[in-house]
Amino acid sequence: MPNRYLIANWKMNIPPEGIVTYLDAVKDANAVIAPPFVYLKDVAARFANISAQNCADQKAGAFTGEVSADMLRDCGARFVIIGHSERRTIYGEDDGLIARKLEMVIDAGLTPILCIGENEQQRERGHAVEFCSDQLCAAAIPQLANANEIVVAYEPIWAIGTGRNATGAMVAEIVGAIRDALERFWPDGLASRTSILYGGSVTPDNVDDLIADGRIDGFLVGGASLDSKRFLALAEAMKRLPAQP
Numbered sequence: 001m002p003n004r005y006l007i008a009n010w011k012m013n014i015p016p017e018g019i020v021t022y023l024d025a026v027k028d029a030n031a032v033i034a035p036p037f038v039y040l041k042d043v044a045a046r047f048a049n050i051s052a053q054n055c056a057d058q059k060a061g062a063f064t065g066e067v068s069a070d071m072l073r074d075c076g077a078r079f080v081i082i083g084h085s086e087r088r089t090i091y092g093e094d095d096g097l098i099a100r101k102l103e104m105v106i107d108a109g110l111t112p113i114l115c116i117g118e119n120e121q122q123r124e125r126g127h128a129v130e131f132c133s134d135q136l137c138a139a140a141i142p143q144l145a146n147a148n149e150i151v152v153a154y155e156p157i158w159a160i161g162t163g164r165n166a167t168g169a170m171v172a173e174i175v176g177a178i179r180d181a182l183e184r185f186w187p188d189g190l191a192s193r194t195s196i197l198y199g200g201s202v203t204p205d206n207v208d209d210l211i212a213d214g215r216i217d218g219f220l221v222g223g224a225s226l227d228s229k230r231f232l233a234l235a236e237a238m239k240r241l242p243a244q245p
């Protein structure tokens with residue numbers, strides 16, 4: 001059965017209330033926090049489940065400015081976000097690079113949070129399912145067989161930071177398609193253990209629509225994760241997810 005996760009992706013921000021105040025406020029939330037690299041150790045000292053937001057596609061060597069998955073593990077990270085659309089669109093990361101990063105994260109014994117999702121044009125043309133399936137197919141590397149766990153985050157690009165969230169019905173459709181693609185392309189048994197999260201303008205106001213159908217395993221949250229009160233409200237909403245079969 002997939003684990004359920006609520007993940008705070010701070011992106012290149014720190015909570016306006018300050019890291020210590022924020023972490024004190026959310027200390028009992030069953031959540032994962034993904035701060036910028038340089039705060040990983042500080043956050044890890046106060047909070048159990050920590051994720052990095054990115055990693056290098058190489059183990060070590062002359063790669064100025066990069067940080068390896070092994071180094072992130074040494075800093076206390078248990079998870080690494082891979083292939084976020086901001087990495088894909090702003091920094092030009094393609095499926096090949098993301099597949100290599102996935103391999104590094106698995107080799108380091110960490111759990112990858114692999115982000116996928118279509119842009120507005122692809123959705124309007126009715127290609128969302130096909131595009132997300134292709135992204136999962138491109139991530140079907142042999143090392144997946146060694147992974148204890150993988151998290152897939154469906155984050156449609158048109159919903160990130162826009163205030164326009166996908167509807168519960170859209171999310172339900174894509175989650176079904178993601179599970180089908182995982183069964184087809186990924187090693188046996190991994191699909192049923194893979195958590196599928198939704199991300200894109202999730203707030204305490206829209207979260208109940210997104211959880212209603214019960215197919216989602218949690219959320220990857222940007223903007224609303226920067227305020228401890230809003231993030232705690234999302235942690236409470238996670239408790240309203242229907243019981244797993």
Ligand code: 13P
Binds near residue numbers: 220
């Ligand atoms: P927002 O919640 O700000 O739309 O960001 C979503 C996201 O990109 C999380 O990784």
